[in-house]
Amino acid sequence: MQTLSILKPDSVAKSNIGAIISRFESNGLSIAAMKMLHMDEAQAGEFYAIHRERSFFNDLIHFMTSGPVVVMVLEGDNAVEKNRALMGATDPKKAEVGTIRADFADNIDANAVHGSDSEENAKIEINFFFSKNEIVNAA
Numbered sequence: 001m002q003t004l005s006i007l008k009p010d011s012v013a014k015s016n017i018g019a020i021i022s023r024f025e026s027n028g029l030s031i032a033a034m035k036m037l038h039m040d041e042a043q044a045g046e047f048y049a050i051h052r053e054r055s056f057f058n059d060l061i062h063f064m065t066s067g068p069v070v071v072m073v074l075e076g077d078n079a080v081e082k083n084r085a086l087m088g089a090t091d092p093k094k095a096e097v098g099t100i101r102a103d104f105a106d107n108i109d110a111n112a113v114h115g116s117d118s119e120e121n122a123k124i125e126i127n128f129f130f131s132k133n134e135i136v137n138a139a
């Protein structure tokens with residue numbers, strides 16, 4: 001199974017790329033695709049279109065376009081659920097000890113990582129950032 005992960009601008013700015021990728025690799029998630037990019041407002045708005053009506057939408061887009069991100073396809077058994085468990089709760093104050101957000105996130109805006117929340121959304125989000133020939137067989 002595959003899922004989409006984004007290391008958000010705070011993770012890149014704080015040089016936490018390697019430490020966070022290590023969490024994935026040491027927990028059975030392999031990297032099947034990876035790139036760095038700096039999203040513009042249109043791209044971030046389209047990616048987060050599901051949140052367009054939420055009060056935090058403008059803050060979310062502002063933050064996600066504030067610097068470069070690392071976008072990855074992670075592959076492994078139960079990749080969607082496993083990644084969500086490794087990430088921890090959206091609000092780092094509520095994230096379990098030892099999770100990525102508990103260890104690397106500052107607040108609910110700068111919360112270190114994005115992860116797909118369902119297999120269906122994982123497919124949509126992977127297609128949003130990657131073409132087929134950019135994804136390798138990581139198994």
Ligand code: ADP
Binds near residue numbers: 109113117
């Ligand atoms: P998750 O990233 O855990 O899947 P959501 O999909 O609900 O969380 O929200 C997307 C992103 O929007 C979150 O990661 C967070 O950065 C931001 N966000 C969510 N809820 C809030 C909130 N109540 N206030 C501010 N930002 C929020």
Ligand code: MG
Binds near residue numbers: 115117
């Ligand atoms: Mg989400």
